[in-house]
Amino acid sequence: MEKRSYLRWEDPVLGISGEGRVTPLMPGCQVVYTVVDDTGKVIVNNEIADAPDEAKYVGQEHVPLAIDMAPVQPHTAQRKARTCESCHGNSKVAGLGIGDGTFGLGQNKPVVEDLIDAKTGKVIPAKYTVQIPAIPKLDFDWSQIVTRDGVQLATVGSHWPLSRAFNKKEIDTFMRTGTCMGCHQNMSQEDLWKKVSEDGKLDFKQHNELMNKMLHNMAKNGKKK
Template sequence: MLVNIHKEERFKTQDSQVAMWSVPAHMQSMECYACHADWAPQCYGCHVTMDYSQGKMDVDWITNANSAGPDGLTADGPVGTNGLKSPGKASETRSYLRWETPVLGINGEGRVTPLMPGCQVISTVIGKDGSVLAKNKIWNTPEGKGVDHSPVQPHTAGRHARTCESCHSNPKALGYGIEGGRFMGGYQNDLIVDLQDAKGTVLPGKSRIQSPAIPKLDHDLSRIVTPDGKQLVSVGSHWPLGGPLPQQMREKMERTGLCMGCHQKQADEAFWNKVAEDGWRDNEAHQDLMKKAVEAYAANRPAERTDSK
């Protein structure tokens, strides 16, 4: 189909032609919805508290599910009942929510796909005598911390795909966290939102902890891998091929800071006067200038390469 669209020049936009034809690696290695999913639900941090103090009880859904009678109804079936209970009262909250373009990773078929937070369990357990047996405990897996990300088909596909920049210039898409993970790092320390100096020292004499420390969680929950390839959390652990984007793929993808390639020379007035024009260049003019620069570069190349893909 794409061959016919190309031959008949029926691509709707230049973006679509580049994404689906000019760069064949996209179609070879990516799910369509890796680009066309407009958003994915993202619930970061699953804070679960189990409280066994003061004889607390709660509905035991597993026991209920295994209690079906001859009529097929489970113990929680009759109207007005909550079924069978067991010791311990469960409660749950979260760190933060996002409904936006997701992290990218590899699914069970080895293709690039959206990821979304899976079970990012952070546990607190209160014993029968009221003592804290575990506080903000993270459980490890062979892959890393058990704050999981999972491959997903979010069923939010739209006609307009993600832009090139939303993947190639976006630390979150690459797996490095929202804005590179710099805003919500430091969970291993108590979070106090109050007046602070430039070094983060809290200035008021009295303050309140808004979020207690989570030991060993030294990065943002949206961060799954480091630029040097260290996997931080479990990713798609139920599929052998699942995981973060591979190191080589991330290095080939990332174009963060691309503007610096030209604008680092802007302070050189003599040089800049040769390329600048009166007024300013809009986005199309910038793209046209980059095209001319690449064409000029290609014209001066000594020989044709065969390993450029």
């Protein structure tokens, strides 16, 4: 018997598609299974399969869980697009999970709503009922697919070898961009941008040097804001 649980449509996660392009991801087959034998005995409860092939594809030792986030190819349905900061200022979009992955932590432990010792976290009554059984392997939030260090936690588009979560370098670039909106929001104003920009692409060190130069120039001219 298969059931659906909470589907997360808001703030779609971004990742790499089977063509090696940045694309939105959506929940695919995210199976948590329980096996019951013909006598009614539970053989396996709340289990998630491992995906060793995924670890091989992305070149890491950690084996992701087989709870897939599938790349999609959305088409333009309206003129208004997402703002830059709606992606670059949002850790969930980078694949790090809601609230940097803190929202749904603790699902690898059973949920008990009863009298609990506030210091130890232990249930006080000798007899109690588990309201939500643990999913032992799920030690991260459902909305998270990668760590801040670029370790992929779940499968991404398991049918295509090129599809994956962002790696560390991409995450660092992605999240750093959110702090740059103050300047880069003016890139569409060609006359203004030509006066302050340089041709080509700056690396992290060059960008910092340029920002430092701007700060000292503002200080020299007595500019506080």
